[in-house]
Amino acid sequence: MRSLPRLLRIAAVIVRYRLDDVIDESHRFRLLRWARLVVRRAPAEVAALPRGKRLVLALTELGPIFVKFGQILSTRRDLLPADIADQLTALQDRVAPFPGAQARAAIESSLGAGIAERYAQFDEKPLASASIAQVHAAQLPDGREVVVKVLRPDIHARIESDIDLLRSLGEIVERVHPRADKIRPLAVVAEIETTLRNELDLQREGANASLLRRNFLDSDDLYVPEVIWSHTHVGVLTLERVRGIPVDDLATLDAAGIDRVRLAEKGVQLFYTEVFRDNFFHADAHAGNIWVDASRPQNPRFIVLDFGIMGTLPEKDQYWLAENFLALFSQDYKRIAELHLRAGWMPADVRMDELESAIRTICEPYFTRPLSEISLAEVVVKLFQMAQRYQLTLQPQLILMQKTLLNIEGVGRLLHPEIDIWATARPVLERIWQKQRGPKMFLKRLRQRVPEWLAAAPDMPQLMHSYLDQVTSGSLQLHIASEDLRKLEANSRRSARIAVPLVLGATLAICAVLLQILDSQVPRWSGVSIGAAGLALGAVVGFIAAFRSR
Structure with a gap:
């Protein structure tokens, strides 16, 4: 019941921007029509806008979390008409900043030290402010310029409240929408919830930046600012300050x-x-x-x-x-x-x-x-x-x-x-x-997987013997789930193509290792058993055949 006033406000905004017409298309949920009698309708110039733009205006009026919701929903183009998805991508996540003193306090709490101990300078006026966090300019004691991203003080409680509300709306859509089985509104809400929770972990964002930077280190095409890990925590992210021209300018x-x-x-x-x-x-x-x-x-x-x-x-x-x-x-x-x-x-x-x-x-x-x-x-x-x-x-x-x-x-x-x-x-x-x-990548992957294959190889002959014994005796039992049934036909031939050369390769590899270690009487070249080398070559051929059959 605590979310009832918020729910009523959402219904009023939907009607005000004439989005109830979109809902009416389902011919299932017409309760909003009654709200038209009491809610002031949008001006004629707003009503004349395409429905995607009206939705953007409505989400903006509902608040920053709904703006973020719209941005995330824009990634699900499989669920949205193209005109709505295109408009949602234009949503700008910009909200009024919170006081710099609160940002300072949040940073000090996260880093466990005073601002003066960690930064030579800190500008309380933010460079940018969004629904999840805002960004401040700062300088490290060694003189490097950085930016500090800090979560909004009340963000956890607000997201919990709005996620509960979105879940309630999802349950309504689940009940009344004729294509609910295709849209899967509760699954969409769960996906949005996961994305929002990930964005609340700035240390996770720092790890993302660090990996992307490593992938393009010294690149002529892309520059990723450096993460200052000594000044980063779950609630604070410190990055090298970069300057550039917005790509749309x-x-x-x-x-x-x-x-x-x-x-x-x-x-x-x-x-x-x-x-x-x-x-x-x-x-x-x-x-x-x-x-x-x-x-x-x-x-x-x-x-x-x-x-x-x-x-x-x-x-x-x-x-x-x-x-x-x-x-x-x-x-x-x-x-x-x-x-x-x-x-x-x-x-x-x-x-x-x-x-x-x-x-x-x-x-x-x-x-x-x-x-x-x-x-x-x-x-x-x-x-x-x-x-x-x-x-x-x-x-x-x-x-x-x-x-x-x-x-x-x-x-x-x-x-x-x-x-x-x-x-x-x-x-x-x-x-x-x-x-x-290509060959280099194949050898790299082979080096990664050979230890696993060798660890499992001693059991392979016995497993194969047991499998063949069950097949010939008619005692083999299959336990197949419905998902397996759906994929069985597509995968059976592929599995057969992989299994035989893989088992053969593993068996030859075991024999090569055993021959190299145990038999000191066979001819050798530079300490390597010639027979073991031949078996190892056969094992590599088997692994290549299995890999190409994937």
Whole structure:
């Protein structure tokens, strides 16, 4: 009941901005119609705005946590109409600052020492203020300039209260919306809750920044400010202070002589590098978090800020995505359909020819245009939307990647409207992916996994013997869950291809080790048993065959 006044205020704001019309589309929940009799409606000029802009105004009026909610919801383009998702990405998380004295007290409490002990100077007037935290300029005792990000004093209680409210709203939508099983409102609220809680841990954000900095150390394309760990805690993050030009300030970029064409190309290339080389990408890459280093106009690089939302992909999804992109670049629709099925993203009973036809129907019209006019992000979004008709449920990581691609492509076209996204992206992805699947990377992964295989290898012959014994005697029992049934057909052939060479390779590796250690009478060369070397070579061939069958 404590949230009832807040709930009533939300209902009033919904009606005021005529968002009740959107809810009426469900034909299930018309209680808000009664509020129209008592709530003052928005002016005619507001009512004439597109519904996405009206939603942005409503969220802004409801307060900073709802602004953050809208920003996070914009990453779920699988749940939102395109016009609403586009508008939500423009939400600016800017709120009135809290007093500098409170920031000082919060920093001292987190670091366990007075400001004067940790910083030579501290400016109580904030540089920026948002719903979760605000940022102050400071200077370390050694003279380095830094910025200090500190959580708002009341933020934990406010987020708990608003998350409870969002959960209540999710329960209402769960009951009244005709597509609740597809939207899964409570799962969306849980995802938003996780993201908000992660943003409350500034030490986690510092770890994100530190890893991204390490990935691009000495890079000509991206600069990440250094984390000052001695002055960082869960509630305080201290970073090297950087200066640059906001990426959307085109007039200043031009005045500084920045090569915008080169910068736009670097932005697209960075996306594929982060996703497919490092598997760690900045997932909040809107214009407010991206600056440009003005000190190097002919070879410009980006400066990235705010590391609260980062993305990673499971290794198998990274593989399937890269292969899908490469097939898309080649307009190989059959390959795209095959990859969707083999990845397990689609039900196994979907017909290959039907899926290929649907993909061709979406993609072919785009290829009639000049390549410079084709939006890769738009094609990917439409492919995901098509896949949902075949009961695809996207993972949050894939949606986050999709949203990041949209952001990066938007920045690229802002800087250089005529950029050929395809020509820029394709060679980068091909080069990265060739390296990721090449011999050096294979040997690196092999070195990482061989100790595990060797540890398990002594048990392999007995396990194989037991398995074959159960098969021949008819006593083998299978315990299969419903999820297994769905994936069994897609995975069975692949598993068989992997199992035989892997077991053979492991067995040969064991024999090689035993022969090298135990048999001192066999011929040797430089201390290595020739027979053991032959067995080891056979083991490597088996491991390679198993790895290529993945």
